[in-house]
Amino acid sequence: MNYLFHILIMIGIxxxxxxxxxxxxxxxxxxxxxxAAFYGIGAYATALLMINFNVNFFIAVLISIVITVLxxxxxxxxxxxxxxxxxxxxxxxxxxxxxxxxxxWVELTRGPYGIPGIPSPQIxxxxxxxxxxxxxxxxxxxxxxxxxxxxxxxxxxxxxxxxIREDEIVVSTFGKNTTRFKIISFxxxxxxxxxxxxxxxxxxxxIDPTSFTLNESILLVxxxxxxxxxxxxxxxxxxxxxxxxxxFLRFLEIPDSIAANIRIMLYALVLILILIYKPQxxxxxxxxx
Amino acid sequence: xxxxxxxxxxxxxxxKIFGGVAAVDNVNIGFRKNYxxxxxxxNGAGKTTIFNLISGIYNPTSGEIFFNKIKIDNLPxxxxxxxxxxxxxxxxxxxxxxxxxxxxxxxxxxxEGENFLDGILKRRKVLDFQKQQIEKAKEYINFVxxxxxxxxxxxxxxYGQQKLLAIARLMATNAELLLLDEPASGIHPxxxxxxxxxxxxxxxxxxxxxxxxxxxxxxxxxxxxxxxxDEGKVVAFGLPEEIVYDKTTRxxxxxx
Numbered sequence: 001m002n003y004l005f006h007i008l009i010m011i012g013i014x015x016x017x018x019x020x021x022x023x024x025x026x027x028x029x030x031x032x033x034x035x036a037a038f039y040g041i042g043a044y045a046t047a048l049l050m051i052n053f054n055v056n057f058f059i060a061v062l063i064s065i066v067i068t069v070l071x072x073x074x075x076x077x078x079x080x081x082x083x084x085x086x087x088x089x090x091x092x093x094x095x096x097x098x099x100x101x102x103x104x105w106v107e108l109t110r111g112p113y114g115i116p117g118i119p120s121p122q123i124x125x126x127x128x129x130x131x132x133x134x135x136x137x138x139x140x141x142x143x144x145x146x147x148x149x150x151x152x153x154x155x156x157x158x159x160x161x162x163x164i165r166e167d168e169i170v171v172s173t174f175g176k177n178t179t180r181f182k183i184i185s186f187x188x189x190x191x192x193x194x195x196x197x198x199x200x201x202x203x204x205x206x207i208d209p210t211s212f213t214l215n216e217s218i219l220l221v222x223x224x225x226x227x228x229x230x231x232x233x234x235x236x237x238x239x240x241x242x243x244x245x246x247x248f249l250r251f252l253e254i255p256d257s258i259a260a261n262i263r264i265m266l267y268a269l270v271l272i273l274i275l276i277y278k279p280q281x282x283x284x285x286x287x288x289x
Numbered sequence: 290x291x292x293x294x295x296x297x298x299x300x301x302x303x304x305k306i307f308g309g310v311a312a313v314d315n316v317n318i319g320f321r322k323n324y325x326x327x328x329x330x331x332n333g334a335g336k337t338t339i340f341n342l343i344s345g346i347y348n349p350t351s352g353e354i355f356f357n358k359i360k361i362d363n364l365p366x367x368x369x370x371x372x373x374x375x376x377x378x379x380x381x382x383x384x385x386x387x388x389x390x391x392x393x394x395x396x397x398x399x400x401e402g403e404n405f406l407d408g409i410l411k412r413r414k415v416l417d418f419q420k421q422q423i424e425k426a427k428e429y430i431n432f433v434x435x436x437x438x439x440x441x442x443x444x445x446x447x448y449g450q451q452k453l454l455a456i457a458r459l460m461a462t463n464a465e466l467l468l469l470d471e472p473a474s475g476i477h478p479x480x481x482x483x484x485x486x487x488x489x490x491x492x493x494x495x496x497x498x499x500x501x502x503x504x505x506x507x508x509x510x511x512x513x514x515x516x517x518x519d520e521g522k523v524v525a526f527g528l529p530e531e532i533v534y535d536k537t538t539r540x541x542x543x544x545x
Contacts, residue, residue: 169366
C-alpha cells in the first residue's frame, strides 16, 4: 500500500514541478533550463529553515517561494530583454551556477553530503510523517497549485502570455509591456518550482545536490514536450508518463541498473516520435517551432 | 503652406541605415489627421521600414518622430501603441493558436484582468468585465463579417479571413492612427472592395490611416494623399490622381 502512496505522492509533487515549466514554456513560449535550480532552491531553503530555525513547514514554504522568486529576477530581468536563444543560455548558466553553489558552499548546504533529517510538515500537533498522511498534503498542494494556475490563466493575463508565445512583437504593438509579462511568468514558474521542492525535501527527508542538476531541468522540458503544454491537462499527462514509466519497467522485472538507461532511451525515443508526429505533445496546445 | 499645424504624425530628418545602406534617407513628411495617406513606390523603397520606425520596432539612426506633438522615436513599441498607434502587418501575423475571439480580446487596450492576482482576488469582477469585452469583440467580428467563426482557431481561417481578423483586431485597439501594410495584397478582388470600404468606414469613425499599397486602383479609390518613395526618399507627393497619372511616375516607379 505504501508503494501506491509513494507513487501518488510523486505524481502530486511532479505535477506541481511540471506546471512550473508549463507556465513559462507552454504559456509564454520561453524554454527554461533552470527549473531544477528553482526546485532545488525551494528544497534547500525549506529544509534549512526548518532545521536551523525551527520554522513551521507552511511558513518555510512561503519564505522559500519569496527567496526563489527574488533569485529568478537575476535571470529574468537582464535576459528577458533579449530574444529567444539568449534567454535559454541565461537559464542554463543559472542552473549550473546554482548547482555549483549547492555543491560547494559546504558550510551552508553540506555540499555533496546533503542534508539529512529534514522534519515532516506539521500543523498544530498533526504530523505528516508517513506516506498515507503525506499523500493528503501533497494532493492538497497539487490540486491547489493546479487550481491557482487555472484561475490566473483563464483571465486576460493567460491570454496575453499565450499571445506572446505566438508573436511577441505584435503583442507589444498592442500596447502590452511584454518584457514585464515574461518576467512575471518566469517568477510564477520559479515560485511554483519552489513549492514542489519544499514538498520533495520534507517527503524524502534527505536532499543532496544531485537531485537538482541540469539533467533534471532537461528531463522536465522533455516530459512537458511529450505530455504537451499550454493548457492544464498536458503537463498532467506528462507527469503520469514520468512517474509511471519507471514503475512499468519495474514490473517487467528489468534490473534497476539497466532500467534507468532503458528509461532514458525510451524518453528520447518517445520525444523524437512526438516531435515528428505530434509536435504539440499528447494533450497540449503549444507547438514549438 | 504650413501643413504641420494639422499633422497628427510628423517625421523629421528621419534616417535609418542598415549596414551602410540608407533604407530611409532623411525623410521629412507629415500625415494629416483623419486623412487616408498612401505610401507607394517599388519594393525596397523603405516604406515598411518607415512603419517599423513609427511603431518602435526599429530605432532611427537619426531624426525624430512626433505623434500628437509627443516625441516617440526611441520609445519602446508598447509605449507607442499606448499613445494610440496600431498596425496591420503585411504578413498578417494573427495569433494562430488562439481563437478568433481571443485574438480580439488580447488587442483591447483595457488592462482589466492583466494582473494575474486579479484572477484569484477579483475574479468575479474580472469575469464580468470579460463578458462585456466578449460582447464588444463580437461587434468587431461582425463588422468585418467573420460572425460564426468566433471560436475557430485563427490558423484554420483562410488567408483573406485572417486579414479580416487582423483588421478587426486593429480596430479593437481603438488606436487613433492606423498603419496598414499592404491591406489589399494577396486577396481576391471582391475582398479588396470589402477591405477598401472598411478602411473608408474607419476614416468615417475619425481614424487617421497610413497605408502601404501596390494596388494602384485601391490607392486611387481611397487615398486622400500620396507619398511616392524610392530608395528611402520621398520623390513625389500629392493627390492620388496627380501622382498616379503623372507620366514620369508611371514609367519610372510604378511600371504601368
